[in-house]
Amino acid sequence: MSTMQERLFEIAVNSVISNAINIGNRLNLFKTLATFKTPILPKVLAEASGCKERYIREWCNCLACGKILEVTEDEKFYIAPENIAALTSDDYPIISHGMMITLLEPFEDLLTCFKKDGPHGLDYSKFGKFQDFMGNLSKSLHEKHLFTDFIDSLGDGIREKLETGIKVLDVGCGNGFHSSLLAERYPKSKFTGLDIGEDAITSAKSRKRTDGRDFENLDFVQCNASFMPENWTETFDLVLIFDACHDQMRPDLCIQEIHRCLKPTGLFAMIEMLGTSNIYEDREMLGLPATLIYGASLFHCLPVGSNSPDALCYGAMWGKRRAVELIKSCGFGKVDTVDTPYFPLNVLYLSRKN
Ligand SMILES: C[S@@+](CC[C@H](N)C(=O)[O-])C[C@H]1O[C@@H](n2cnc3c(N)ncnc32)[C@H](O)[C@@H]1O
Structure with missing residues (x-):
């Protein structure tokens, strides 16, 4: 792939991550996940957020690959402590993901x-x-x-x-x-x-x-x-x-x-x-x-x-x-x-x- 092709593909991936971040913000998924002190299964997050387990699992999978969430070998998810403030704030770096x-x-x-x-x-x-x-x-x-x-x-x-x-x-x-x-x-x-x-x-x-x-x-x-x-x-x-x-x-x-x-x-x-x-x-x-x-x-x-x-x-x-x-x-x-x-x-x- 040429450098421009690599860049184009990276932008497409970032666009997916951005939209998944917006879902997390709109449905309070980051805030809910941050309330757990240890890594949790998607079904626990689904229960706590009033959402369907299957959708939550795909959201977690997507954002773990996008390096926004962390994932363990036994497929539990958490937010790295240093990222909790950014992902749970109502500041413009997260609000902006709703723009497009x-x-x-x-x-x-x-x-x-x-x-x-x-x-x-x-x-x-x-x-x-x-x-x-x-x-x-x-x-x-x-x-x-x-x-x-x-x-x-x-x-x-x-x-x-x-x-x-x-x-x-x-x-x-x-x-x-x-x-x-x-x-x-x-x-x-x-x-x-x-x-x-x-x-x-x-x-x-x-x-x-x-x-x-x-x-x-x-x-x-x-x-x-x-x-x-x-x-x-x-x-x-x-x-x-x-x-x-x-x-x-x-x-x-x-x-x-x-x-x-x-x-x-x-x-x-x-x-x-x-x-x-x-x-x-x-x-x-x-x-x-x-x-x-x-x-x-x-x-x-x-x-x-x-x-x-x-x-x-x-x-x-x-x-x-x-x-x-x-x-x-x-x-x-x-x-x-x-x-x-x-x-x-x-x-x-x-x-x-x-
Ligand atoms: C980008 S928004 C800003 C809204 C608000 N001032 C803020 O900062 O959140 C621009 C606003 O201008 C209004 N607007 C656009 N053309 C207008 C016009 N000719 N007369 C009055 N308001 C207008 C729109 O309806 C919209 O609410």
């Missing part, structure tokens, strides 16, 4: 989008499990640093303003993960989450505070960010976007609307994917992980952001140069780019009207 199965749901439709005479793109509704996956991914990537590093990066006394009480808009809020966390932490501020997706807003509206009570300072609105309500002019002190600009069909109209709805002294803070706007530089800077973002873009962000004749078709890796140009062209006088090493593969744009 989520994004591949409309695979055949995606192929038709490639064709010259095919559709412009795909509707969000084609990705039936996207909001659940995205909410979990955002939690795994952002939760630990939202109140600390992220709020610090906003500067401008924003922490104190949030504590005193300001109006905040979260554009493309998805299932409301960020706005609900912030609303609970800052009860004197008023938060509005906006998203075009009916499923996103339905899921967001079902959120409760951690004590089970309804939120009094959090609303969700189903709306296209290109056309926000007319009575929102100069309403918000802070407008946030978390990974939700590049996959809009008209991010230019969205940012023009943000400019209109922001108070004259307000701050527009946008978390976006880290990119340079040049593929050569992205590959140099990010290495293989760049594949993950370009891949998410190929299978999801580009098709949903291209789904009309007038779409700008940016894709996830539109990058700093294009982002700064766009924000400035929408009327913002000042745009700063801030590194966010605490949010892997992200960057923060801070924009003000003057």
Whole structure:
């Protein structure tokens, strides 16, 4: 086999391992297996996880060959102690294994989008499990640093303003993960989450505070960010976007609307994917992980952001140069780019009207 053939085969094997890891994560099999102090037979894991023995045995066999699980000569399985933390966490290295199965749901439709005479793109509704996956991914990537590093990066006394009480808009809020966390932490501020997706807003509206009570300072609105309500002019002190600009069909109209709805002294803070706007530089800077973002873009962000004749078709890796140009062209006088090493593969744009 040539080196490339070896590599191709290795990638195919890794893809199988990745999907089996996702099964383990979705069915809590790693967490259940980790509760046993000695190697166990598949039937014990099956019993403890409420699954069928035969399926569990094949899952164990697959991941033992993939060197994720350990196996003994008498066909018992366990997780090596040094791997338990990684395999039982809810962190992004394990959550990411759910990405491709989520994004591949409309695979055949995606192929038709490639064709010259095919559709412009795909509707969000084609990705039936996207909001659940995205909410979990955002939690795994952002939760630990939202109140600390992220709020610090906003500067401008924003922490104190949030504590005193300001109006905040979260554009493309998805299932409301960020706005609900912030609303609970800052009860004197008023938060509005906006998203075009009916499923996103339905899921967001079902959120409760951690004590089970309804939120009094959090609303969700189903709306296209290109056309926000007319009575929102100069309403918000802070407008946030978390990974939700590049996959809009008209991010230019969205940012023009943000400019209109922001108070004259307000701050527009946008978390976006880290990119340079040049593929050569992205590959140099990010290495293989760049594949993950370009891949998410190929299978999801580009098709949903291209789904009309007038779409700008940016894709996830539109990058700093294009982002700064766009924000400035929408009327913002000042745009700063801030590194966010605490949010892997992200960057923060801070924009003000003057
Ligand atoms: C990648 S998800 C990010 C969701 C959420 N902010 C997070 O980080 O978990 C992008 C979100 O933007 C929303 N979106 C896309 N186009 C939109 C538009 N034109 N107006 C409002 N929301 C839009 C999608 O429905 C989706 O929930």
